[in-house]
Amino acid sequence: MRAKTDRAIRLMLVDDHPVMRAGLANLLSGEPGFSVVAQASDARSALAGWREHRPDVLLLDISLPGLDGIEVLRQIKAEAPQAHVLMLTSSEAKEDVRQSMAAGAAGYVTKSVDPDVLFAAIRGVFERQGVVAQGESRTERDDVGETLSQREQEVLNLVRQGFSNGEIGRLLGISRRTARAHVSAILRKLGASARTEAVTRGFERGILKI
Amino acid sequence: MRAKTDRAIRLMLVDDHPVMRAGLANLLSGEPGFSVVAQASDARSALAGWREHRPDVLLLDISLPGLDGIEVLRQIKAEAPQAHVLMLTSSEAKEDVRQSMAAGAAGYVTKSVDPDVLFAAIRGVFERQGVVAQGESRTERDDVGETLSQREQEVLNLVRQGFSNGEIGRLLGISRRTARAHVSAILRKLGASARTEAVTRGFERGILKI
DNA sequence: TTAGCCATTGGCCACCCGGCCAATAGGCCT
């Protein structure tokens, strides 16, 4: 539980909302042991800033303009597998937690936790370097949680746009019958009775994004 | 541009994310002329806190557990029409801006604005007591923006659940033909070619909430 | 008042949907 070193933990914040960033920076700077060395509001500058500063811990939001935080996480882990990235987001969607952890996040905390919990999580990923999954669930439903395959997600993204099975088939270069099979699988996995409901469930679960 | 009084503007913050609340409180307290006198994280305590402290300006988020911020706004304006409420939210949906202003918000700023803009907005609604609409658009699409009637929103909320026109008719006590007419109107207004796409557009525009 | 939107209802019709039957083939874990 003792600090790894005596100097402050160097943090970098990535969040697309200036108000949130400034607030966070203020909050963390006021806490002993933390030092905010960089900030970014989009994917590009997040990567650039990370490469330049190499912070001890990167606090990463998921919803970013351009490509999302999970993509940023993947790229960072690709070039520095030992990087400590703590996802800090307002999304409580299982899908986001799952993808983040799969992509190598050191932890996942939602903005619905108390600041103290956040502080502890930051220290946790820095010192223990271990995984701290904070899946705070408040709105969380008891999802049965069958995950969609890549193909199915692809199909769902066409379904949401109102395409018919035939059109989906044409767009993906498969028969309409196959598109139908994918849609059926989606309905079953999401517990939906119609494609319309599947779209709703997709949004609710975070598989589909606005 | 001079202050209405010499004392600090008394603020109350309502946001369901502790991290955001703490950050905001820190940020605002560090700014001369502002004093955070109360905070709340849900609708009930927001109303209770407002009645007790009667802040000069209430910073209100829309997404709250239980009933949403717009409802809180309505109740406050009902019992104190002169109350100064500045919506501070991450939602850039036209629908939310529209409803907020219609409900009597003194202003609407998104969390994607710079802190300085937020400070200015707070001073604005306090001093001038005027309406400061800050519809910062970054992700905003050029919505043609036809609003759905009450009935149509009701129907859309059934459509999203996967109900057929016949079922919608039964649930609303109207003929299936009428339900169809409503769905057709929804499709036209949202620029959708199928009910599935209408659901997507509904989520994108903030008419439907997760 | 005239215009326009809203809620309501009807039929015709080509097309789409989704469940059920069944099959082949590749990949991965045990």
Next chain:
DNA sequence: AGGCCTATTGGCCGGGTGGCCAATGGCTAA
């Protein structure tokens, strides 16, 4: 090797979808 998941494709069929034709009464903004 056998089991399980995934991707692929086929037909049959009752029921749903959405555009088009047209109509009524109420309510509101110009």
